[in-house]
Amino acid sequence: MTRTAFKPSNHPLAAYIERLEAGGDLLPDSPENLVEVVGILKSYGVVLDAYSKNLIYIADHQFLVFFPFFKYFNGDINPTKLLRHWWHDRINYEYAEYVMKVMMWHGGGGLDDYLDTEEFQQLAERAIRAKFKFNPAISAIHAIFPDFLPEYVRQSCYYSALGQFWRVMSDIFLTLSDRYDAGEIQSIPEVVQYILDGLVAAASKPITYGVKIGDRRYDILPKSAGLTFLMDTAVPYVDTIFFRGTPFPGTVSYNAQAHQIPYFQRDFAYGALYADPLPTGGAGIPPTLLMQDMRHYLPDYLHEVYRTNCRGEDDIRVQICQSFQKSMFCVTTAAIKGLAPHPLTTTDPEEHEANRQYLETWMDRFITSRLEMVNQRTERACQLFPEPSEKTK
């Protein structure tokens, strides 16, 4: 039986379902898309490497430090670095924290569940007591407000988990870039497959977390908790950061009372796949920080693409954001393929039907996303607002 015999989907995004079933990807394969995706993932990999190191440093070394003034210094504090920090000629670790907080707020996955268990409570309590055994003031506060410090510990867990997740992703993206440079990656499907292989390879990597207090190590996320890379960090990450996200104050005025922001978190659609790249660069637009960081590490071939834009490098952060969105659709494609109940190209009718339902569920979430936009050719020429005709006035 051939695939063409299957009943076509009635979904508004049926074209993409068919494309995925035919072995294609959400992002069309084109030389420009390939350059943009690989180039941006290269710079993203460099930035993620830095984010990952810092998140893990904060989790390990700023555990229950209430005023971590030097948390972005990774333990290396000197006047030169301090001046550079104030001058903002640095990696914007604030963005990594923003992502961590969004992930923590939305929750989901095994990590979120584990942080509500009795076992975690006990482990956290043990670490808190050890940390403040010589601090009667904080111990007293902890006795009066017993939920306060454990919440801090939960946050530290997210610092660590996201750091570990990004460590893996950074390595995947940097080796992808190396393979591209070596001529081994030549198409978008190859990019998606490479990411998918990387995710699969790291799927069962354990996510653990412990802190050293005094001369003793305290486990917070022990190996016995069974938390793994794919299901407990990657999937929640994709769900919260790619799909849900948070509305950015300052771009649009929201009236929460009128439910312009969904009542339920699960209905949020402010993630990376929905974000309008145009406001990038504005105050209060968190991805601006990421784009600002990535611009420092753009490979020359991608930089050249951006220079051909109408405004040259003036709007480079917007262009980076557009490319980044394309790359995130590639990562999402890898996730969709990796989590599918059966190979998407299956010819078995039952498997196909199961895949169809699975894909339609994904597509429901893509309806309001930027999927259509990333499938259009990026406009790089200058344009004017169309002058309204007398008829339309």
Added chain:
Amino acid sequence: MLTLLIALPILGAIAIGLFPAKPTSNRFRQLALATAIAVFLWTVLLTTQFDLNQVGLQFEQSLSWIPSLGLSYRLGLDGISLPLVLLNGLLSAIAIYSTSRSITRPRLYYALVLLLMAGVYGAFLAQDLLLFFLFYEIELIPLYLLIAIWGGKRRGYAATKFLIYTALSGILILAAFLGLVWLGGSSSFAYQPFAGNHLPLTTQLVLLGALLVGFGIKIPVVPFHTWLPDAHVEASTPISVLLAGVLLKLGTYGLLRFGYGLFPEAWHYVAPALASWAVVSVLYGALSAIAQTDMKKMVAYSSIAHMGYILLAVAAATPISLLAAVFQMIAHGLISALLFLLVGIIYRKAGTRDLSVLTGLLNPERGLPVIGSLMVLGVMASAGIPGMAGFIAEFLVFRGSFTEFPVQTLLSMVGTGLTAVYFLLLINRAFFGRLSDVVVNLPPVQWDDRIPAIVLAVFIVILGLLPSPLVDLTENQTTALTRSPSTFSVSALSPDPPGTVGP
């Protein structure tokens, strides 16, 4: 010294006309700009030499011209005309700088702009009624051509309308001047304050009425305003800058200098009606601005409203209100020039001025963020936000006029609120919100496009924070003008024997 202000631009225009270069050469622009800057620097030099403590004319020059007609070439500068002379120099240089380098027929264009500059200088400096009229009319011709040749789609209509209205204005002014001299039994057209006071009141009122309508067209006040929005919409950006910034001030300057200056007694009778007329202009202009969807038309109607404040201040004729009138002329000159400049840049870069189409122009990377920020500053200044020139001007207007016309002043203050309304509409529609999905790559604005607007913005803020230099320049003269003829220092105004030339 003063003749140079008129002669230099004329010589510049002649030099451009004769300059051996390709018709599309950039040399014409450079020559025009150099001339305008030189003249502006000359006005700055004059300002440094200006004696703030002296009331009356300074740097006077007088030549007998046509003695049989009582016509003389008399120029002079006082605290009322000096700020306007400075404004003309600054805005002319800015207008030339802001002109597109790819303008067609640059030789003619720049020559006309310089002639326009010379004509306006002449009008502000003239101390002879007919000489003023001559310059007043001379500037019409270059301006007519500048609109008719380099204007928009309906440029012919707009330019003709402008010419008819302003020519009619000139005729009325000329009639009033001739009436004053002939009925007053004078043999000279030399300007003297309070010259009309000795005429019968009815005669004064008739002559003043002619001046009011004549200058009222130029200001313009409702209902003689209809030429202005058309002229603005069709004129190119630099010409709009000159039109709003300087040329309209000829109307208010004329009203203050000749209307009030020559007929203070009759003025006392018409002042309440004038103040009410000002209110109508303010409110009509503001309400019309609210109704506009064309950004340029909105700014044009806003000009009508803001010129109404000057009319109110001149009508009140108190020492503070006359000072306010001059201050508002300068403030409005700078602010309206800034707004028209910015609207011009927006039109060039966005392709439309339609507020129902434009959106999200403040976008930091793909929009026009600097232009948008300057626009926010400009509209705040126009709405009289403290810290900017508009606030000082409007505050002085209301403070100076309230004692004479409290009701009209309070009604005019509503106009300030309405200014905030229409400019918030402009900012909200065009600049805030998301940049349109239809337009994702607006052409960039270069620094040399921004510089003129930044210069104007700096002046607006400086005058808002430090108004004293302008106040010091003007206050003595405007205060003296409100005194009785017997106490007004006319030592410097007495006609010189024909043939003498001042320092």
